Amino acid sequence: MPLERPADILTAALEAFVENGFAATRLEDIAARAGVSKGTLYLYFESKDALFKAAVRENIVPIVERAEQRVDEFEGSSRDLLVEVVRGWWKAMHESRITGLPKLVLAESSNFPEAARFYFDEVVVRVRGLFARALRRGIESGEFRELDVDYTVRVAMAPIVMALIWKHSMVKCQIDGLDFDRQLNALIDILLHGVVREPAAETKDAPHGKRRGQP
Amino acid sequence: MPLERPADILTAALEAFVENGFAATRLEDIAARAGVSKGTLYLYFESKDALFKAAVRENIVPIVERAEQRVDEFEGSSRDLLVEVVRGWWKAMHESRITGLPKLVLAESSNFPEAARFYFDEVVVRVRGLFARALRRGIESGEFRELDVDYTVRVAMAPIVMALIWKHSMVKCQIDGLDFDRQLNALIDILLHGVVREPAAETKDAPHGKRRGQP
Amino acid sequence: MPLERPADILTAALEAFVENGFAATRLEDIAARAGVSKGTLYLYFESKDALFKAAVRENIVPIVERAEQRVDEFEGSSRDLLVEVVRGWWKAMHESRITGLPKLVLAESSNFPEAARFYFDEVVVRVRGLFARALRRGIESGEFRELDVDYTVRVAMAPIVMALIWKHSMVKCQIDGLDFDRQLNALIDILLHGVVREPAAETKDAPHGKRRGQP
Amino acid sequence: MPLERPADILTAALEAFVENGFAATRLEDIAARAGVSKGTLYLYFESKDALFKAAVRENIVPIVERAEQRVDEFEGSSRDLLVEVVRGWWKAMHESRITGLPKLVLAESSNFPEAARFYFDEVVVRVRGLFARALRRGIESGEFRELDVDYTVRVAMAPIVMALIWKHSMVKCQIDGLDFDRQLNALIDILLHGVVREPAAETKDAPHGKRRGQP
DNA sequence: CATGAATGAGGCTTCATTCAT
DNA sequence: TATGAATGAAGCCTCATTCAT
Numbered sequence: 012m013p014l015e016r017p018a019d020i021l022t023a024a025l026e027a028f029v030e031n032g033f034a035a036t037r038l039e040d041i042a043a044r045a046g047v048s049k050g051t052l053y054l055y056f057e058s059k060d061a062l063f064k065a066a067v068r069e070n071i072v073p074i075v076e077r078a079e080q081r082v083d084e085f086e087g088s089s090r091d092l093l094v095e096v097v098r099g100w101w102k103a104m105h106e107s108r109i110t111g112l113p114k115l116v117l118a119e120s121s122n123f124p125e126a127a128r129f130y131f132d133e134v135v136v137r138v139r140g141l142f143a144r145a146l147r148r149g150i151e152s153g154e155f156r157e158l159d160v161d162y163t164v165r166v167a168m169a170p171i172v173m174a175l176i177w178k179h180s181m182v183k184c185q186i187d188g189l190d191f192d193r194q195l196n197a198l199i200d201i202l203l204h205g206v207v208r209e210p211a212a213e214t215k216d217a218p219h220g221k222r223r224g225q226p
Numbered sequence: 227m228p229l230e231r232p233a234d235i236l237t238a239a240l241e242a243f244v245e246n247g248f249a250a251t252r253l254e255d256i257a258a259r260a261g262v263s264k265g266t267l268y269l270y271f272e273s274k275d276a277l278f279k280a281a282v283r284e285n286i287v288p289i290v291e292r293a294e295q296r297v298d299e300f301e302g303s304s305r306d307l308l309v310e311v312v313r314g315w316w317k318a319m320h321e322s323r324i325t326g327l328p329k330l331v332l333a334e335s336s337n338f339p340e341a342a343r344f345y346f347d348e349v350v351v352r353v354r355g356l357f358a359r360a361l362r363r364g365i366e367s368g369e370f371r372e373l374d375v376d377y378t379v380r381v382a383m384a385p386i387v388m389a390l391i392w393k394h395s396m397v398k399c400q401i402d403g404l405d406f407d408r409q410l411n412a413l414i415d416i417l418l419h420g421v422v423r424e425p426a427a428e429t430k431d432a433p434h435g436k437r438r439g440q441p
Numbered sequence: 442m443p444l445e446r447p448a449d450i451l452t453a454a455l456e457a458f459v460e461n462g463f464a465a466t467r468l469e470d471i472a473a474r475a476g477v478s479k480g481t482l483y484l485y486f487e488s489k490d491a492l493f494k495a496a497v498r499e500n501i502v503p504i505v506e507r508a509e510q511r512v513d514e515f516e517g518s519s520r521d522l523l524v525e526v527v528r529g530w531w532k533a534m535h536e537s538r539i540t541g542l543p544k545l546v547l548a549e550s551s552n553f554p555e556a557a558r559f560y561f562d563e564v565v566v567r568v569r570g571l572f573a574r575a576l577r578r579g580i581e582s583g584e585f586r587e588l589d590v591d592y593t594v595r596v597a598m599a600p601i602v603m604a605l606i607w608k609h610s611m612v613k614c615q616i617d618g619l620d621f622d623r624q625l626n627a628l629i630d631i632l633l634h635g636v637v638r639e640p641a642a643e644t645k646d647a648p649h650g651k652r653r654g655q656p
Numbered sequence: 657m658p659l660e661r662p663a664d665i666l667t668a669a670l671e672a673f674v675e676n677g678f679a680a681t682r683l684e685d686i687a688a689r690a691g692v693s694k695g696t697l698y699l700y701f702e703s704k705d706a707l708f709k710a711a712v713r714e715n716i717v718p719i720v721e722r723a724e725q726r727v728d729e730f731e732g733s734s735r736d737l738l739v740e741v742v743r744g745w746w747k748a749m750h751e752s753r754i755t756g757l758p759k760l761v762l763a764e765s766s767n768f769p770e771a772a773r774f775y776f777d778e779v780v781v782r783v784r785g786l787f788a789r790a791l792r793r794g795i796e797s798g799e800f801r802e803l804d805v806d807y808t809v810r811v812a813m814a815p816i817v818m819a820l821i822w823k824h825s826m827v828k829c830q831i832d833g834l835d836f837d838r839q840l841n842a843l844i845d846i847l848l849h850g851v852v853r854e855p856a857a858e859t860k861d862a863p864h865g866k867r868r869g870q871p
Numbered sequence: 872c873a874t875g876a877a878t879g880a881g882g883c884t885t886c887a888t889t890c891a892t
Numbered sequence: 893t894a895t896g897a898a899t900g901a902a903g904c905c906t907c908a909t910t911c912a913t
Contacts, residue, residue: 030336031249031336031337032247032248032249032250032333032334032337033247033249033250034247034248034249034250035247035248035249035337090422093421114332114333116395117329117333117391117392117395117396118247118329118332118333118395119247120395120396120398120399120401121245121246121395121398121399122246122247122250124399124401127395127396127399127401128399128401131396131401131402135396135402146421149421153423154422154423155421155422155423156419156421156422156423158412158415158421159408159411159412159415161408162405162408162409162411162412162413163412163415163416163421165385165388165389165409165412166385166409166412166413166416167416168388169384169385169387169388169389170380170381170384170385172384172388173380173383173384173387173388174380174384176332176391177332180331180332180333180335180336180342181332181335181342181346181350183335183336184335184336184339184342184343186335186339186342186343186346187346187350190377193374193376193377194377194380194381196374196377197373197374197377197378197380197381198377198381200373200374200378201373201378201381201382201416201417201420202416202420202421203420203421203422204371204419204420204422204424205416205417205418205419205420206308206361206364206370206371206373206378206417206418207305207369207370207371207418207419208368208369208370208371209419209424
């Protein structure tokens with residue numbers, strides 16, 4: 012039970028920071044969320060700054076590791092691999108408690124450049140690598156067209172990151188809704204085939220495809 | 227507010243808010259950026275909150291208006307229209323001084339839900355409408371496949387919004403770089419055709435096609 | 442009027458620090474004594490530390506300067522010069538607002554070694570020099586015995602410094618009283634002649650001497 | 657309090673209080689010095705205040721008692737008695753672990769008037785009595801001149817108390833040095849004979865005389 | 872209109888004190 | 893008896909806001 016104390020605090024801190032931003036979050040809020048007193052925070056973290064950095068650092072779990080292996084060993088089509096990467100990353104993000112990290116890190120990058128760099132190196136770069144590998148595999152095998160891999164990666168990742176940000180902003184404030192499955196499906200659909208109707212495509216992708224209009 | 231003073235203040239405020247967030251921005255900073263004294267801010271704005279709201283509200287210029295008209299009157303292919311919408315919106319955003327708004331509004335949505343809603347109604351909804359109209363036009367004309375329009379719109383918009391956010395976070399901190407043209411080209415390329423090499427497609431799209439790797 | 446603000450604060454700060462010590466003094470007390478608000482202190486001083494250092498530094502007025510000159514130019518007997526030095530220094534200390542400095546500096550020397558050194562260099566060393574010069578003059582002229590000048594200086598100064606410390610401790614708490622004139626007279630008397638009855642001395646010093654028993 | 661634990665704590669407390677003052681001393685420091693945990697302090701002392709008072713009270717050992725007896729029974733010259741009193745007191749102070757008490761009590765008198773009064777009654781008054789008795793004995797026997805006994809006592813005591821204070825402030829901070837033996841010799845020399853060369857005196861005091869300059 | 876000195880509420884942080892083990 | 897994790901009151905400091913000039 013005592014070992015969980017710091018972890019509880021970090022979870023509470025991440026939640027609060029994501030919701031209000033660093034400066035607008037009062038330590039009292041974090042303490043209340045964690046069910047401890049203000050002073051207790053200082054038993055485990057030197058300062059509000061340190062708490063922020065820890066909340067970012069400790070919540071960057073090594074999500075990507077297994078995924079990297081799986082990409083190497085994947086034996087199906089590159090198309091399936093790409094889908095696997097998208098779905099896999101999304102699942103990893105969405106299931107973990109770190110869905111708020113992108114919003115937080117991007118919002119506070121100016122105030123905590125070190126944390127931003129850390130997040131960039133440990134998450135962004137590695138996930139990009141994942142996508143890039145899948146794309147290159149497809150290009151090399153002739154399954155995919157010639158692409159600007161580096162920037163196609165960004166195209167592929169943006170909708171997912173935006174969905175996470177949206178979840179912690181517009182959705183949280185009940186200004187907009189968000190159906191993650193549809194978002195993911197739409198992303199995969201566009202990613203594979205684009206919007207343009209291309210004759211032969213229809214038949215080939217039928218098994219994967221869920222591309223209907225809005226229900 | 228016909229004078230320049232308030233406008234200067236709003237520009238300065240937006241800059242500062244985007245860079246540091248609302249709570250971490252001191253009025254003194256804004257005053258310094260605007261070249262006025264702290265007290266002067268209160269001649270034009272009731273409070274820091276009011277200044278924030280004004281900075282958001284006043285910087286949402288009616289970008290979309292003309293664009294909406296143009297979509298209605300566009301006479302080329304739907305493909306060209308979609309490209310036009312993407313490029314047009316990007317251009318409008320990028321050229322204006324409001325490139326930081328998305329980052330700011332999303333980051334502060336919890337603290338300023340009214341501002342978020344305002345931004346949502348005035349910008350998000352309308353731009354979505356622009357994309358949606360272009361997509362539907364293509365679907366109806368048979369040029370585009372059947373699509374989940376609502377969520378395909380988000381797929382199309384996400385890379386642009388992310389690029390803007392990135393510009394004011396990772397790029398600003400010199401953690402990452404960003405080539406906007408390549409980003410735009412990659413987006414359009416994927417949006418139209420996806421990654422999969424589709425036999426008949428090559429020939430048909432050749433005239434338009436810029437879907438190549440990095441130059 | 443605005444120019445006196447910092448001076449008022451320093452006076453209030455010195456008073457408070459002398460009375461309670463650095464750590465036990467609340468800035469609110471100082472502000473109240475100076476008739477300003479807590480925040481105002483920070484318009485003029487960066488921190489409590491800085492305020493302390495300034496209170497010490499700014500209150501070390503160049504008391505000794507004129508005295509040093511006078512010693513050089515003094516034309517009477519060395520005995521009269523020594524009396525002059527004792528009385529002159531006492532007067533300078535007692536009349537100024539810095540009577541509490543010795544207590545403060547000595548009490549806080551561990552916490553503010555720089556301030557202690559500053560006080561030592563600017564006050565202690567110079568006053569010692571004053572006494573030492575007077576003593577050496579008397580020894581050279583044959584008026585005084587051979588003496589351990591350095592430590593006799595300390596003997597001569599100690600009762601005065603102790604009286605100042607006493608004034609701000611025991612006397613302030615009404616635990617003990619202190620008659621400064623008698624203290625000074627007793628010091629001068631002992632300094633010149635000691636306690637031992639020496640035959641020829643009585644007649645010579647009669648004019649100076651006020652050496653009676655307790656009233 | 658027969659065990660050693662409380663005594664160790666009191667010793668540690670006195671050290672810490674002398675060094676930093678009451679308010680600036682943390683109980684954790686005292687605990688660390690005493691080699692116990694923070695909580696243990698509360699097994700023996702009710703509060704920080706109580707610990708302070710005990711540290712003062714318990715460290716005022718009955719130094720003076722024997723000395724008072726010895727003065728009554730002393731059979732040599734009053735001059736020798738005075739020297740005995742000076743040296744005896746000095747020795748008692750210097751050898752004991754309470755050399756820091758004067759600094760502490762005087763510095764904290766405002767915050768702990770009761771402790772100051774206690775110290776005054778138990779130490780100051782009694783030591784003054786010691787000196788006063790020695791002086792009166794000499795005056796009555798005709799060995800000493802008529803003196804303002806009460807204030808001469810202070811003159812005699814000041815250099816010793818100052819030396820103790822100095823030891824725990826300027827000397828501790830390595831700002832100044834202090835040779836206790838020379839200080840004591842200088843004090844005794846001045847106390848007996850003053851600085852003035854008095855014709856007949858030389859011969860009479862030769863046997864005792866250490867009244868010379870630095871060796 | 873414009874300034875910037877002054878204010879004081881509020882947040883971060885420390886540390887004396889408590890208490891379950 | 894001893895510990896040290898936990899608490900929360902209190903103090904330093906910041907900064908939005910006011911106001912006399």
